[in-house]
Amino acid sequence: MAEVRLKDVVKIYPQVEKDKHNKKKNNLEVTDRGVVAVQQFNIDIKDKEFIVLVGPSGCGKSTTLRMIAGLEEITDGELYIDGELMNAVAPKDRDIAMVFQSYALYPHMTVYENMAYSLKIKHMPKDEIRRKVEEAADILDIRKYLDRKPKALSGGQRQRVAIGRAIVRNPKVLLMDEPLSNLDAKLRNQMRAELLKLQNRIQTTIVYVTHDQVEAMTLGDRIVVMKDGYIQQIGTPQEVFNHPANLFVAGFIGTPQMNFFEGELVREGDKYSVRYKDYVVELSENKSRRLADNNVGSQSVTFGVRPDQMLLGEGGIDAVVEVSEMMGTSSHLHAKLDDKDIIVIVPNNGEETSNLKNIKLSYNGSMVHVFSKEDGRNLEISK
Amino acid sequence: MKDNKPKVKSISYAKWGYIFIIPFFLVYFIFTFYPQVLTFYNSFFENFRDGLTQIGPRFVGFDNYKALLTPSDSGTIDILKYFGNTIIMWIMGAVPQFVIALLLAVFFTNTRLNIKGQGIMKTVIYMPNLIMASAFSMLFYTLFSNVGPIKPLLVQTGIIDQSFDFFFTTISVRGLVATLNFLMWFGNTTILLMAGIQAIDESLFESARLDGASSTRVFFNITMPLLKPIFVYTFITSMIGGLQMFDVPSVLTNAKGTPNRTVMTVIMYLNNYLGGSNNYGMAGAISVILFIVTAILSIIVFKTIDRDKG
Amino acid sequence: MNKKNKIASIQLTLLRILVYAVIILLCFLCLFFFVMLIINASRTNNQLQRGFTLIPGGHFIYNFKNAFTDSSIQIPRGMVNSFIVAAGSAICTTYFSALTAYGIYVYNFKLKKLAYTFIIAVMMIPTQVSAVGFVQLAYKYGLNNKLWVLIVPSIAAPAVFFYMYQYLKATLPLDIVEASRIDGSSEFVTFNKIVLPIMKPAIAVQMIFSFVAAWNNYFLPALLLTSSDKKTVPIMIAQLRSADYSKFDMGKVYMFILLAILPVIVVYIFLSKSIIKGVTSGSVKG
Numbered sequence: 007m008a009e010v011r012l013k014d015v016v017k018i019y020p021q022v023e024k025d026k027h028n029k030k031k032n033n034l035e036v037t038d039r040g041v042v043a044v045q046q047f048n049i050d051i052k053d054k055e056f057i058v059l060v061g062p063s064g065c066g067k068s069t070t071l072r073m074i075a076g077l078e079e080i081t082d083g084e085l086y087i088d089g090e091l092m093n094a095v096a097p098k099d100r101d102i103a104m105v106f107q108s109y110a111l112y113p114h115m116t117v118y119e120n121m122a123y124s125l126k127i128k129h130m131p132k133d134e135i136r137r138k139v140e141e142a143a144d145i146l147d148i149r150k151y152l153d154r155k156p157k158a159l160s161g162g163q164r165q166r167v168a169i170g171r172a173i174v175r176n177p178k179v180l181l182m183d184e185p186l187s188n189l190d191a192k193l194r195n196q197m198r199a200e201l202l203k204l205q206n207r208i209q210t211t212i213v214y215v216t217h218d219q220v221e222a223m224t225l226g227d228r229i230v231v232m233k234d235g236y237i238q239q240i241g242t243p244q245e246v247f248n249h250p251a252n253l254f255v256a257g258f259i260g261t262p263q264m265n266f267f268e269g270e271l272v273r274e275g276d277k278y279s280v281r282y283k284d285y286v287v288e289l290s291e292n293k294s295r296r297l298a299d300n301n302v303g304s305q306s307v308t309f310g311v312r313p314d315q316m317l318l319g320e321g322g323i324d325a326v327v328e329v330s331e332m333m334g335t336s337s338h339l340h341a342k343l344d345d346k347d348i349i350v351i352v353p354n355n356g357e358e359t360s361n362l363k364n365i366k367l368s369y370n371g372s373m374v375h376v377f378s379k380e381d382g383r384n385l386e387i388s389k
Numbered sequence: 390m391k392d393n394k395p396k397v398k399s400i401s402y403a404k405w406g407y408i409f410i411i412p413f414f415l416v417y418f419i420f421t422f423y424p425q426v427l428t429f430y431n432s433f434f435e436n437f438r439d440g441l442t443q444i445g446p447r448f449v450g451f452d453n454y455k456a457l458l459t460p461s462d463s464g465t466i467d468i469l470k471y472f473g474n475t476i477i478m479w480i481m482g483a484v485p486q487f488v489i490a491l492l493l494a495v496f497f498t499n500t501r502l503n504i505k506g507q508g509i510m511k512t513v514i515y516m517p518n519l520i521m522a523s524a525f526s527m528l529f530y531t532l533f534s535n536v537g538p539i540k541p542l543l544v545q546t547g548i549i550d551q552s553f554d555f556f557f558t559t560i561s562v563r564g565l566v567a568t569l570n571f572l573m574w575f576g577n578t579t580i581l582l583m584a585g586i587q588a589i590d591e592s593l594f595e596s597a598r599l600d601g602a603s604s605t606r607v608f609f610n611i612t613m614p615l616l617k618p619i620f621v622y623t624f625i626t627s628m629i630g631g632l633q634m635f636d637v638p639s640v641l642t643n644a645k646g647t648p649n650r651t652v653m654t655v656i657m658y659l660n661n662y663l664g665g666s667n668n669y670g671m672a673g674a675i676s677v678i679l680f681i682v683t684a685i686l687s688i689i690v691f692k693t694i695d696r697d698k699g
Numbered sequence: 700m701n702k703k704n705k706i707a708s709i710q711l712t713l714l715r716i717l718v719y720a721v722i723i724l725l726c727f728l729c730l731f732f733f734v735m736l737i738i739n740a741s742r743t744n745n746q747l748q749r750g751f752t753l754i755p756g757g758h759f760i761y762n763f764k765n766a767f768t769d770s771s772i773q774i775p776r777g778m779v780n781s782f783i784v785a786a787g788s789a790i791c792t793t794y795f796s797a798l799t800a801y802g803i804y805v806y807n808f809k810l811k812k813l814a815y816t817f818i819i820a821v822m823m824i825p826t827q828v829s830a831v832g833f834v835q836l837a838y839k840y841g842l843n844n845k846l847w848v849l850i851v852p853s854i855a856a857p858a859v860f861f862y863m864y865q866y867l868k869a870t871l872p873l874d875i876v877e878a879s880r881i882d883g884s885s886e887f888v889t890f891n892k893i894v895l896p897i898m899k900p901a902i903a904v905q906m907i908f909s910f911v912a913a914w915n916n917y918f919l920p921a922l923l924l925t926s927s928d929k930k931t932v933p934i935m936i937a938q939l940r941s942a943d944y945s946k947f948d949m950g951k952v953y954m955f956i957l958l959a960i961l962p963v964i965v966v967y968i969f970l971s972k973s974i975i976k977g978v979t980s981g982s983v984k985g
Contacts, residue, residue, distance in 0.1 A: 077877050079399045093399045098883035110874035114896040124882035171882070402806050405886045409802025410814055412795050417821075417855035420833070425824070427832030489725070496718045501711065504718060512971045513726045515978070519967055521915040523933040524959040527940055528736055531952055538739070538751030572729060577978060584979035633825050636917045636933070643941050656827055656918070663834055664922055672831045680828045687823035 008088045008101075008178035008211050010051040010074065015083035017044040017069050017235075033234050034064070039081075043069045045235045047083070056205055056212045058226035060219055061258070065232040067215045068183055074213060075104050075181050087178060098127075103172035104181040107188065109164045111156040111171070117143075118152040121171045128175075142174040145207060162193045173208055182214045186221065198224055219259050223247065231255050253382035256310050256375055262338065264310040264375070265348040271307040271376055271385070273297075280309050280374055285323050290372035296386040297376070307385065308377045313338070314351040315373035322368030325350075330360050341365065432673030437666045445670065453674035468658065468675065474563075474646075475654040478638070479631030481567035482574070487624065490578035495608060497579075498586045514576030522573065522636035529565055530556075530641055559651040562641060566652060569637045578623055585619035586612060618693065625690045629683055635660065655679060733964075740953040747949045758950060766954035771942075772935050773927065774958055780846060780924075781914055781931040782962075787850035788913040789906045793863075795854040796905070797898055800863035801890055805876055815864075822857040827918065834922050843923045853913070859905050866901040867894075904977030907970060911963050932959045 020040040035042045044066040051057050059067035072078040074085060076097035085092045092100055103124075111120050118139055125135045143149040146166040156164055165185065172180055185201075186194045198221060205212060216222055222229045223243045231238040231246060231254075238258075239251035250256035256264050269282040276298045279288040289297070314336075325343040337359040339350040350367065352359055376385045432453055436446035457468045493514075497507055504510075517525070532539050533555040543549045555561045589612070597607050613620075635656040638646065644660070646653025655675065662672040739747060742756030766774055803815050833852075834843075842848045871894065879889040895902070917933035924930050930938075936959050939952060967974065 075877075075881060076400050077880065079401050081399070096400060097880045098885070102881065104878070104881045106874045106878055108872060108874045110872065110878035112875065112879075112893055112897075114899075123879075123884075127883045127888070171878075402886070403808040406802050406806030406808035406811060408886075409806070409890075410799045413799040413818075413855050413860070414814070416795075416852060420852035421821075421829045421855060424829040424832030424836060427835060428828055428830075431831055431835065493722065493725075496722075502715055502718060504715075504722070508972075510722055510726060511975055513729050515971070515975055516964070516967060517729055519911050519915075519963050519974075520960050521917075521933055521936070521963065523915070523917045523936045524956045525732075527936050528732060528953075528956050530940060531739075531949065531956070532732070532735065536748075536949070538735070538747070541750050572732075575725075576729070580975060580978050629823065629825070633827060639917075640937050640940050644937075659827060659830075660918070660922070663831060667835075667838075669831055669835050676828045676831050679825060683823060683825050683828075690823075 009053050009086075010049075010179055010211060010213065011084075011086040011089075012047050012049050012051075012070075012074070013084045013086070015044060015047040015070070015073060015085060016042065016081045017066070017073060017078065018042050018081040035235065042235055044073070045237075047237060049230065049237075049240060051211060051213065054209055054211055056214065056225060056227045057230060058214045058216060058222040058228075059230045059232060060216055060222035060226075061232035061238075063217060064234075066235040067217075067230075067232050070232075071104075071181050071183055071213060071215045074179070075102055076100055101178040102181055103175060103177035103179075104183065105168045105172050105185045107184040109156075109168040109188075111164060111167055113156055116153050116155055117148065117159070117167050117170075120156070120167060121152075121174050124171070124175050138174050139170075142170045145173070145204070146170045161189055162197070165189060165197065169204070173204070173210075176208070177210060179211045179213065180208075182212065184216055185214075187216070187218070201225060220261070223259070229259075231258060233258075249384065249387065250375060251384050251387055253308060253310075253377045256377070256384070260312055262313050262349040262351070264312050265316065265350075266308050266310045267346075269307060269309055271297075271302070271305055271309075273302070273304045278302075278376075279371070280307070280376065282309075282323060285321075285368070287369060287371045287374065289374060289376075290370075293372065293374070293376075293386060300385060300388050302385045306379050308379060308382070310375045310377065311369045311373055313349040315369055316348075316350040317368045317370070318350065318352060318362075318365055319368050320366060322366040325365050325367050327362045327365055330362060332360070339365070341367075343367070428673045428676045430673070431669040432677045434670050434673075436670045437662075437668035439666065449670070453670045454678075456671065457674055457678070468655070468678070470650070471646075471653050471655050471658045474651060475632055475634055478563050478566045478652070478654070479570070479628065479634065481563060482570035483624075483627055483631065486571050486575045486578055486627070490575050490582055491620075493575075493579045494582035494586055495612065497583055499604075511576070511580060515580060516576070517572045518574065518577045520573070522569075523640045525569060525573065526637045526640035529569060533565060556642070557648050559648055562638075562648065562652045565641060566634075566638050569641075570631075570634070574627065578627070581619065581623050582616065585616045588619075589615045621693045622690055625686050625693075629686050632656075632679065632682065632686075736953055736957055740950065740957045742953075743950050744948045756950075762948075762950040762954040765948065765951045766958060769951065772938060772955065773930075774932070774935060774955055776928060777930055777932045777935045778958065778962075780929060781933075783846050784849050784916075784920070784931060785910045785913040787847070788853040789910040791850060792853040792856045792859050792909040793902045793905045796856050796859035797863045797895065797902060798890065799860050800867050801894055804864060804867045804871070805873065818857045818860055822861060830919060830922065833919070837923055844926045844929045846924075846929065848923065849913075849916075849920060853909065856909070859909065862905060863898070863901055866898060871897055900973070903970075904973055907966065907974055908977065911966070914963060935959075 018037070018040045021036065035045070047066075047070055049057070059070060061067050069078060073080050076092070076095065080093050087100060087102075112123065115123065121139045121142060122135050125138060130138075139152070140149065143152060146169060148163060148166045148170060151159060151163060151167070156167065159167065165188070168185070172182075186197050189197060202225065214221075214225060223246075226243060228240060228242055229246050230240050231251075233254050239246055239255045241249070241251075246255060246259050250259060250264075253266070257266070267282050269280050272279050272281055272286075276294060277288065278294045278297050279286050281287075323343060325341040325348065327339050327341045329340040331338040331340070332354075334354065336354050337352045339352060339359065339362065341348050341350060348367075350365075377383065378385055431446075433448060433450060434446040435444060435449045435452070437444050458466055460466050496502055497504055497510075531537050534540075535554060540549070540553075540555070544551055544553075553561075555565065593611055593615075594607060597611050602610065633656055634654045638652045638654050639657050639660070642652050644657060646657055656679075659672050659675045659679070662668040662675065735751070738753065738755050739751075740762055741759040743758045743761070746756045746758075766772075799818075803811055837843045837845075837848055875893060875897070876889060879893045880886075884892065915933060916931075917937065920931050921934050921937065924934060936955065939947075939955060
């Protein structure tokens with residue numbers, strides 16, 4: 007139903023005198039116009055796409071969402087919904103709906119009234135309102151609570167009402183601001199699955215904000231990783247996971263975190279290898295080709311290997327296991343490698359891992375990510 | 390940023406802030422602020438009605454203030470006398486008001502005493518605060534006047550003489566004013582101080598008691614110091630309210646401040662200038678003096694509360 | 700040990716008895732005069748001349764009729780006038796104070812801080828200070844004897860604003876306002892349909908307080924309302940005092956006083972709980 011396009015969108019908060027001495031949190035850039043919360047944000051969101059903005063707190067993801075909603079002024083740049091410039095359009099005329107982190111249900115209204123409110127404002131006929139509210143209530147399985155006040159509902163039920171209130175009007179764009187963060191872990195997993203089903207049903211464009219990378223990976227058609235107001239990478243979950251654009255994305259996406267090593271990238275003709283102390287691993291053909299395409303020379307680099315790609319074996323780098331956590335299908339080994347903490351995931355094949363002490367670690371050349379020491383950029387990706 | 394590009398107009402809610410506060414400020418400036426300025430302005434003018442002739446307005450500088458502060462024929466400076474009356478009557482009511490309120494607040498909040506029926510007691514003692522002051526005073530007048538029911542009772546029991554008149558004796562009129570003020574305000578003060586004590590962390594009382602402190606010790610070492618901001622706030626607002634004392638003494642003495650103007654308050658004085666002769670000049674000067682005194686007291690409140698907060 | 704315990708418990712009991720005695724005495728003092736008022740309002744002038752008794756006189760209706768139809772003190776007229784002023788003030792004060800508090804709390808604008816500071820700064824200025832100028836203006840423009848002149852100024856009530864502001868800060872999450880915006884309501888509709896209902900407890904309490912304050916107000920109305928069909932109740936009560944007292948039917952006088960305070964007492968009987976709660980929540984909490 008709707009495409010959303012952000013072009014060079016910038017948000018600057020004018021600096022209040024008292025904040026200047028206060029905490030200078032998050033490394034946000036400060037210009038003479040104020041604190042830059044979002045920098046030059048560009049994206050084309052396709053119709054019916056599920057976009058997830060993810061990043062640590064203060065990265066600008068919520069601010070971006072609120073600018074799309076019209077709750078926050080856009081300092082610079084342009085916002086288009088369905089090709090129409092929206093900067094000066096009030097939220098009520100943008101045909102968007104939003105689910106708030108706190109749910110923001112109207113405490114003095116029943117569930118029914120909460121869901122019907124936006125339709126009532128549009129002067130929709132009463133019976134049509136009833137039909138729509140009941141339809142949405144059925145999708146979310148909250149029909150039996152329609153006469154209750156929000157106070158009388160559990161967290162999970164309130165969450166459903168908040169979603170119901172948003173979908174009841176068939177918005178062009180559905181915005182969600184950390185909707186699951188107030189739920190307990192079990193409920194969160196359940197709601198995550200339901201959100202996917204919901205999107206299939208209502209077929210609308212969704213922009214979803216979260217700080218939880220698991221939510222981002224499982225829900226998003228595409229993920230936008232943000233930090234300090236800058237977009238770090240936009241891509242499908244596979245792209246972001248397999249080809250992180252830089253050190254930050256590599257470290258942020260994936261649990262447990264990727265292990266990083268300070269080593270050397272060595273180029274011999276069109277062949278590349280990474281060296282850590284005496285251990286040298288030749289990179290795969292694909293990786294070497296991309297590096298060569300970018301004309302990358304021999305240099306000191308930071309390279310990373312995900313914990314599940316570290317191999318236990320006879321040869322490789324020496325490490326000492328400090329703790330071994332049995333997780334069921336695998337074990338997490340927390341090990342010390344030259345004063346660095348690393349994690350290795352060993353699949354559970356029936357062997358005891360709790361007595362492992364001195365281990366030798368190796369990795370496959372196709373699973374190594376190479377990052378520039380200068381700016382943390384993934385060297386495989388052209389500038 | 391890109392300054393060469395025309396800035397796209399953006400949505401802003403700031404204007405709604407102004408729209409929502411406009412009625413308040415508009416009304417404030419027309420109906421309160423402008424009259425206040427006019428009051429100050431008037432205080433520098435001679436402007437009153439003498440019988441049917443209008444005198445002034447004529448600029449006289451500080452003459453009105455000088456007139457206020459000049460001793461009259463009898464040698465007293467009227468406004469100081471009236472300030473004195475007001476403060477004496479306020480103190481006569483406020484001292485018992487705060488002592489009783491403090492005691493009640495401590496009793497009510499004491500978990501060991503465990504006083505029952507607090508709800509109904511609070512309801513009863515707060516009620517006089519809502520009663521129309523002029524009607525309450527009129528009731529007192531009818532009850533205590535020569536033809537009222539109380540005097541015969543007291544004469545019979547020999548407490549007073551038949552010749553005694555409640556409204557021709559300074560101490561008894563002042564006493565009635567103070568009693569009315571006490572009755573009207575001690576419930577209010579009790580409730581405020583109770584809330585103040587309840588806001589103190591209960592564990593402080595418990596640990597002090599475990600340390601072996603007696604009830605009086607706990608009161609002076611814990612309750613009072615921590616209650617101080619609220620105590621000072623209620624005390625000074627009571628004083629500011631006391632300075633504006635009008636309805637009670639005015640109705641009790643039929644606006645005359647009898648006997649011998651010993652019950653005349655500052656606002657009654659102001660009212661006499663304003664009501665009778667429309668003497669805006671003198672009334673303005675009295676208002677300005679009242680304003681200055683109130684401002685000083687208010688600053689003391691804010692300073693005290695601020696200091697205790699930081 | 701046992702003895703010590705016994706002494707302590709006796710001390711506590713004695714203290715408790717003392718405290719109850721003091722409280723009961725004070726409650727008696729608060730109620731005594733009103734009981735006397737009600738009893739006396741039921742007695743005829745003749746009965747009253749004979750001295751005080753605790754037995755009601757049985758002429759309550761008689762006195763009521765007399766007071767209600769008195770031609771010099773038109774108490775029904777006064778009660779209607781007082782009600783107009785009190786109800787008008789109560790509605791204006793609460794609605795506009797809530798509106799102003801909301802405006803300053805929710806929106807960000809350049810003069811926000813200044814507006815807030817200004818209102819707090821003028822909160823303590825006594826009403827009498829503006830009275831001189833106010834009376835002068837009212838007479839100049841012929842607005843004395845107009846009831847609305849007493850109502851409109853209550854739109855700007857700094858103390859009520861402060862109370863509403865504190866209440867909003869404690870109870871209204873900004874998310875709710877934004878949710879309403881997204882749901883499509885305009886800023887005014889959001890205030891009237893969403894925010895006002897959330898503020899209902901605060902509005903109720905302040906409505907009662909401002910109604911009572913306006914009902915009881917004597918100083919300014921007495922200076923402005925001079926024509927007999929505009930007078931409010933307190934003015935009429937004060938008039939009783941200045942009239943030639945000895946000629947009055949005392950039963951009627953008591954009835955006048957009772958009628959003056961009765962509406963407030965009735966309100967109080969029904970709402971005392973929330974009123975007392977309101978006393979504390981309005982004060983500066985430090």
